Amino acid sequence: MGEKIMIVDDAAFMRATLKDVLVKGGYEVVCEAVNGKDAVDKYKIHNPDIVTMDITMPEMDGLEALKHICAADGNAKVIMCSAIGQQQNVLEAIKNGAKDFIVKPFKPERIIDALKKVAAG
Amino acid sequence: MKVEYVNPFIESASEVIEEIANMKSQRGQLSMKDPNTPFRDVCAILGVIGTVKGQVIYGFDEPTAKGIVSRMMMGAEVPEFDDMARSALGELGNIITGKASVSLETEGYPIEISPPTLVMAQNVRISSLKIPMIVVPLETEEGVIDIYIGLEESDKLS
Numbered sequence: 001m002g003e004k005i006m007i008v009d010d011a012a013f014m015r016a017t018l019k020d021v022l023v024k025g026g027y028e029v030v031c032e033a034v035n036g037k038d039a040v041d042k043y044k045i046h047n048p049d050i051v052t053m054d055i056t057m058p059e060m061d062g063l064e065a066l067k068h069i070c071a072a073d074g075n076a077k078v079i080m081c082s083a084i085g086q087q088q089n090v091l092e093a094i095k096n097g098a099k100d101f102i103v104k105p106f107k108p109e110r111i112i113d114a115l116k117k118v119a120a121g
Numbered sequence: 122m123k124v125e126y127v128n129p130f131i132e133s134a135s136e137v138i139e140e141i142a143n144m145k146s147q148r149g150q151l152s153m154k155d156p157n158t159p160f161r162d163v164c165a166i167l168g169v170i171g172t173v174k175g176q177v178i179y180g181f182d183e184p185t186a187k188g189i190v191s192r193m194m195m196g197a198e199v200p201e202f203d204d205m206a207r208s209a210l211g212e213l214g215n216i217i218t219g220k221a222s223v224s225l226e227t228e229g230y231p232i233e234i235s236p237p238t239l240v241m242a243q244n245v246r247i248s249s250l251k252i253p254m255i256v257v258p259l260e261t262e263e264g265v266i267d268i269y270i271g272l273e274e275s276d277k278l279s
Contacts, residue, residue: 010236013193013209056215056236083212083219084234086226104216105141 003119004030006048008039008065009081010057014104018052018081021108027115036060040068043076050118052111053098055082055089063092070097077118081106122255126173126272127151129224130217131257134179134268137217138261142192146266149258154269159244161267162186163202165214166240166247171232173225175252175272179214183241185264186210192263202241211237 005027009015019029031046033039037060039053051069055062062080069076080093085103093101099121100114135146161180169175181189187199190209199206214237222232254271 011208011212011215012205013212016205056219056234058236083216085219085223086231088226088231104212104219105137 002026002028003049003115004028004046005115006031006033006039006042006046006051008033008036008051008057008062009054010034011054014054018111021111022115025108025112025115036062036065036068039065040072043069044072049077050115051076051078052081052102053078055080055084055093063089063096066093066098067096079114079118081111122253122270122272125228126225126230127255127257127270129221129228130177130268130270131259133220133224134217134259134266137213137220138189138259138266141213141216142189142261142263144192144262146259146261149260149265152256154254154256154271156250157246159246160240160269162241162243162245163210164240164245165211166238167214167218168235169218169222169232169272170235170275172230172275173232173272174275176250176254176269177214177218177221177234177272178254178269179210179217180267180269181210182264185261185266188263189213189261189266207239207241211239 015032031042033042035057053062080098080101083104090101099118163181163186165179167177190206191199193209218234252271254269257268259266
């Protein structure tokens with residue numbers, strides 16, 4: 001518990017919803033990023049313990065940001081959190097270092113459960 | 122347009138609305154959209170590319186849109202359409218389309234979708250839409266949501 005989280009999503013509504021779930025779950029949201037490029041930049045600054053990463057975003061998508069973050073930090077813990085749960089996306093995310101894949105719409109328990117597992121592993 | 126492109130959106134919309142806005146919906150009569158009639162006042166537009174391509178648009182009247190956003194935000198009042206409300210409605214379109222894309226992939230039509238664009242205006246006509254659109258009304262407690270689906274196989278367009 002108490003891990004530092006970075007939320008990456010282009011939708012303000014989704015960032016607010018996720019933040020609410022995470023804060024209630026006892027996590028600290030250290031920063032929010034609005035696209036993949038923003039995420040790569042802020043990861044370096046804030047060095048979060050865990051990242052929740054949307055996929056479909058303008059400028060740089062979440063899969064691309066995942067590759068950059070994992071290349072810069074081999075121990076990065078990134079959980080994909082996307083409406084696009086197509087098999088190919090899930091496989092590509094896991095292949096590129098994502099620790100879990102949550103498909104929206106999500107239940108708060110599913111998010112907390114994923115964070116606990118990723119934090120422990 | 123093939124009916125197998127349409128059904129995933131209807132099923133997905135119904136499931137997603139029940140899950141994130143906590144209300145049932147009833148599907149109304151399908152029709153072809155008359156290009157000369159305007160869209161509803163609040164529209165979330167998503168582009169589709171892949172084996173099929175085109176646009177999917179979720180159209181709401183303003184009170185319906187506010188009612189749905191309020192439900193998505195645990196009953197918070199939505200007096201005006203601010204950034205958060207627009208974002209919520211765009212995300213609703215994104216999640217419905219994302220879920221439909223999984224069904225389409227299962228049926229052999231893998232697609233990718235663009236981030237949603239929200240248009241709020243009266244008497245909107247979108248002249249770039251060359252693909253005929255099917256309109257599916259979904260009746261909900263907050264009012265009707267029109268799903269406009271204009272998709273064709275990619276090779277017909279390229």
